[in-house]
Amino acid sequence: MYPSRFQYESPKTVAEAVALLDQGAGEAKLLAGGQSLVPMLKLRFASPAMLVDINGIEELRYHRFDSDGTLRIGALCRHEDLEKSDIIRQKQPTISAAAPLVADPIVRTRGTFVGSVCHADPQGDWAATMIALNGRIVAQGPKGRREIAMKDFVLGPFQTALEHNEIAIEAVIPAPQGVAVGGYIKLERRVGDFATASVAVALDVVGDKVVRAGIALGGVGSRTIDASDAAAALVGQPLTDATIAKAAELAAAAAEPRSDHRGSADYKRHIVATFVSRLLNQIHSSKEAA
Amino acid sequence: MSSLYEEVSTAPASDVPVRRVTININGENRTVDVEPRLLLAHLLRQGLKMTGTHTGCDTTNCGACTVLFDGRPIKSCTMLAVQADGHAVQTVEGLATASELHPIQEGFKAEHGLQCGFCTPGMMLAAKALLEENLNPTEDEVRWALSGNLCRCTGYQNIVKAVLWAAEKMRAQAGQE
Structure with missing residues (x-):
């Protein structure tokens, strides 16, 4: 195929790339890691008149923490960069847990975090972590930059709030209030498959108390689900058997799974409750150990 | 699709825009004119007649087309040939020297790490990327590193043994130097 x-265009600056997209008038497509776009081009699900390859804009390959703890992930940061990053492991465990579960090891050397979020596949791993972490996307267009909250970024399956002449140049994860704890679990039939169900949990903790919580569900609906009621039930509380059980129950209720070849709706709901409870218990026991 | 491999000419009709690219392949600079839509796997196989790189699923799943791109494994069916301009690509043809097999190749031979052999080039390059970072991998680490490469024959047991065999030999060689 x-x-x-x-x-084919390979600009050397973001401004040049924006100008090319603008010139493309909706018929141009941005190419970053290409691990979703190139298969789509081959299957002819996409046939843009122009491809704007940003891989030559090396300065977009970064992930770094600002002095206040805000995490910034550049448009060319590969999944592998996050998987191998010590600083991510220390400071942002939800991302560290999800990175090794994205696609397979070879796709991870090339595919990008921001590209995956922009692909807006309802089963994508990073969308769930972005929602749980209350992340936002920085878009640059001809008129300058704007920030879009993740909850407003994805409009539907494979659709985002980006204008045709805008580039998502960076993902931003706000600094935690206190300590960031969290995790990500995904049930997949084999490596590289789409999630049967996945759960991202990200909590900000001060002492015993949860001061901010995000819980997002993947693979159990036509979009990534923000289980905000489940998260809200944890805020202001310590993690106990009772608060964990309540959050798991509310998360399962928020899921909108469909029965398919990966499992029945009931099964997927059950998995969601199990994963939420497992992640919260892991966080709880690692805090006790510390 | 009428056949498994489709011809994509590397010398298209003159009205089709082409790009001149130079790719370092197995240590040698190759300069070719390519149409932007040509995939790296097809340039290697049809254009440069380096048929050691296999295309299996053609949909980014199987890893048979794995090559090293600036030292890291990538699926060459999922990269455009133009994107390799100015970069280094290593294929299975670059593993052996004129007189000697690479230890990974020896390992696959010694441990019967292949049956039909279709996945083998991709497996060996994924293994090479692993061993360049970690010369003393555990069995789990080998399985993890090869989890993007599918084999339909072996059940993976002997592939894992082959990579561990190669790691041991390469450690011994490194110790001698």
Whole structure:
């Protein structure tokens, strides 16, 4: 299989890339890691007139923490960069837990965090972590930059709030209030498969108390689900058997699974409750150990 | 699709825009004119007649087309040839020297790490990327590193043994130097 013909551009700056997208007038597509886009081009699900390859804009390959603890992930930061990052492991455990579960090891050397969020697949791993972490996307267009909260970024399956002439240049994860704890679990039939169900949990903790909570569910609906009621039930509380059970129950209620070849709706709901409870118990016991 | 491999000419009709790219392949600079939509796997196989790189699923699942791109494993069916301009690509043809097999190749031979052999080039390059970072991997680490490469024959047991065999030999060689 090979893609239909397109004009290929490889700009060296973000401004040049934006100008090309603008010139493309909706018929241009941005190419970053290409691990979703290139298969789509080959299957001819996408046949843009122009491809704007940003891989030459090396300064977009970064992940760093600001002095206040805000995490910034550049548009060319590969999944593998996050998987191998010590600083992410120390300071942002939800992302560290999800990174090794994205696709397979070879796709991870090339695919990007921001590209995956922009692909807006309802079963994507990073969308769930972005929602749980209350992340936002920085978009740059001809008129400058704007920030879009993750909850407003994805409009539907494979649709985002980006204008045709905007580039998502960075993902931003706000600094935690206190200590960031969390995790990500995904049930997949084999490596590289889409999630049967996945759960991202991200908590900010001060002492015993949860001061902020995010719980997001993947693979159990036509979009990534923000289990905000489950998260709200934890805020202001310590993690106990009772608060954990309540959050698991509310998260399962928030899921909108469909029965398919990966499992029945009831089964997927059960998995969601199990994963929420497992993640919260892990957090609880690691805090006790510390 | 009428056949498993489709011809994509590397010398398209003159009205089709092409890009001149130079790719370092197994240590040698190769300069070719490519149509932007040509995939790296197809450039290697049809254009440069380096058929050691296999295309299996053609949908980014199987890993048979794995090559090293600036030292890291990538699926060459999921990268455009133009994107390799100015980069280094290593294929299975670059593993052996004129007189000697690479220890990974020896390992696959010694431990019967292949049956039909279709996945083998991709397996060996994924293994090479692992061993370059970690010359003393556990069995779990080998399985993890190869989890993007599918084999339909072996059940993976002997592939894992082959990589561990190679790791041991490469550690011994490193110790001698």
